[in-house]
Amino acid sequence: MKRVFLLIGGVLLIAAIIVWWAVTSQTSWGDAEKATLRGLWIGSLPALPADPSNAYAANPQAAALGHKLFFDPRFSSNGEVACSTCHQPELMFTDGLPLAEGVGTTTRKTMTIIGTAYSPWQFWDGRKDSQWAQALGPLESAVEHGGTRTQYAHLIDEFYRAEYEAIFGALPDLSDRARFPETAGPVEDPSARAAWEAMTGEDRDTVTRVYVNLGKAIAAYERLIVPAPSRFDQYVEALLNNDGKAMRAALTADEVAGLRLFIDRAQCINCHNGALFTNNDFHNTGVPTAPGLEPDNGRASGVTQVLGDEFNCLGPWSDAQKEDCSELRFVTSEGGQLQGAFKPPTLRNVAATAPYMHAGQYATLEEVLMHYNHPPIAPIGHTELEPLGLPARERLQIVAFLRSLSGGVSAPPEFLQAPQ
Ligand code: HEC
Numbered sequence: 395m396k397r398v399f400l401l402i403g404g405v406l407l408i409a410a411i412i413v414w415w416a417v418t419s420q421t422s423w424g425d426a427e428k429a430t431l432r433g434l435w436i437g438s439l440p441a442l443p444a445d446p447s448n449a450y451a452a453n454p455q456a457a458a459l460g461h462k463l464f465f466d467p468r469f470s471s472n473g474e475v476a477c478s479t480c481h482q483p484e485l486m487f488t489d490g491l492p493l494a495e496g497v498g499t500t501t502r503k504t505m506t507i508i509g510t511a512y513s514p515w516q517f518w519d520g521r522k523d524s525q526w527a528q529a530l531g532p533l534e535s536a537v538e539h540g541g542t543r544t545q546y547a548h549l550i551d552e553f554y555r556a557e558y559e560a561i562f563g564a565l566p567d568l569s570d571r572a573r574f575p576e577t578a579g580p581v582e583d584p585s586a587r588a589a590w591e592a593m594t595g596e597d598r599d600t601v602t603r604v605y606v607n608l609g610k611a612i613a614a615y616e617r618l619i620v621p622a623p624s625r626f627d628q629y630v631e632a633l634l635n636n637d638g639k640a641m642r643a644a645l646t647a648d649e650v651a652g653l654r655l656f657i658d659r660a661q662c663i664n665c666h667n668g669a670l671f672t673n674n675d676f677h678n679t680g681v682p683t684a685p686g687l688e689p690d691n692g693r694a695s696g697v698t699q700v701l702g703d704e705f706n707c708l709g710p711w712s713d714a715q716k717e718d719c720s721e722l723r724f725v726t727s728e729g730g731q732l733q734g735a736f737k738p739p740t741l742r743n744v745a746a747t748a749p750y751m752h753a754g755q756y757a758t759l760e761e762v763l764m765h766y767n768h769p770p771i772a773p774i775g776h777t778e779l780e781p782l783g784l785p786a787r788e789r790l791q792i793v794a795f796l797r798s799l800s801g802g803v804s805a806p807p808e809f810l811q812a813p814q
């Protein structure tokens with residue numbers, strides 16, 4: 395009899411220890427871990443950084459104009475493609491496709507624009523160094539908007555003259571179609587390019603000035619689109635307030651276990667850190683080439699492009715002083731580590747932005763975790779990843795944690811839909 399009681403007592407004790415462990419592991423963190431979590435918390439996101447290269451970055455009228463331009467499909471070769479075609483607010487400013495589709499099909503997956511004001515480099519390969527310079531890329535890309543600089547300047551003249559002039563001053567007289575052709579620009583299309591080259595240097599600069607201002611207005615709009623707090627942020631806030639009950643309400647035990655793996659054994663934190671879960675640097679993680687595409691050398695080309703870009707921080711169209719351009723001046727421009735390296739995207743709202751990776755190679759977050767568990771041989775350069783060997787249960791816990799990062803967007807509400 396006595397033995398039976400001892401046995402039951404032992405079992406109860408073990409059960410109590412398990413319960414105690416489960417409850418405390420959901421809420422207890424060491425000091426170093428707490429500091430890490432605070433760094434990931436949205437409350438650690440600094441105020442919007444200034445963009446000295448764009449004198450209109452913080453101009454509300456420019457943001458209002460940029461909002462209209464972002465949603466206006468007239469700014470394309472076929473009248474059907476706007477920035478919002480690919481950057482759809484309902485999909486956290488992505489499009490749900492592996493490869494983006496504008497007037498043609500691109501070779502990359504659409505990235506979100508949420509929080510990109512914080513990033514010194516734009517695009518998967520960082521071939522642009524500001525939001526305004528970025529915006530000028532797709533507008534002239536043959537597969538995205540497919541239009542030209544003179545076309546866009548004429549559209550501003552026709553539909554946005556008053557708004558433009560209130561911000562940037564008088565719009566030049568572009569009415570002479572012999573000097574300012576309907577479509578001309580430094581683009582792929584040979585006839586538009588020939589028309590551009592036939593213009594005088596001064597007239598080209600006149601048009602480029604309007605084009606640049608269009609980009610600066612769009613950037614003023616995009617700056618205001620930042621992430622909103624998620625359940626993960628509620629959890630960290632509760633942790634910082636020592637409020638165990640609120641912590642348990644914010645994240646489940648599995649999500650917390652996933653968070654623990656994320657910052658510890660799985661080493662995700664090495665590249666996905668800071669309040670946007672990206673270090674804004676470039677890494678080769680050996681993501682396979684998507685079917686039908688050429689191997690993509692990522693940052694190795696991106697850095698050459700940004701250094702040669704007429705719209706970069708040091709260029710003639712930038713409003714910055716040389717001292718403001720330290721990111722560009724001191725950029726790493728050589729080295730094998732740039733081969734096949736890409737920018738780690740923000741993981742905020744990642745549950746809503748499938749498929750994943752630079753060419754949408756993975757359909758689900760579970761597939762992404764399989765990649766990190768058994769990193770393949772890199773198609774170009776060398777992967778920085780080591781196999782993780784996580785069992786299925788732990789991979790699912792990390793996925794559960796990633797799903798807790800969905801907090802949506804913080805922006806003036808009218809900016810999240812097409813202008814009325
Ligand atoms: C055809 C679809 C499409 C259109 C139209 C489009 N984009 Fe994109 N956007 C993409 C793709 C694809 C990428 C990634 C391309 C790459 O890295 O080469 C991207 C990247 C970006 C990024 C970089 C985000 C980051 O984290 O680096 C920003 C910002 C952006 N687009 C804004 C815009 C703006 C502003 C416009 C309109 C002027 C626009 N896009 C038009 C598909 C599109």
Ligand code: HEC
Nearest residue numbers: 660661662664665677681736737738739750751752766778
């Ligand atoms: C060595 C740096 C590095 C580490 C470590 C790392 N990542 Fe990444 N992550 C990246 C890069 C770079 C990309 C984009 C790669 C590409 O598209 O080719 C990426 C992409 C992703 C994406 C896809 C996001 C999107 O919008 O397409 C997810 C999800 C992700 N990582 C989660 C994780 C998780 C979870 C871990 C830990 C298991 C982790 N990462 C570890 C660098 C890293």
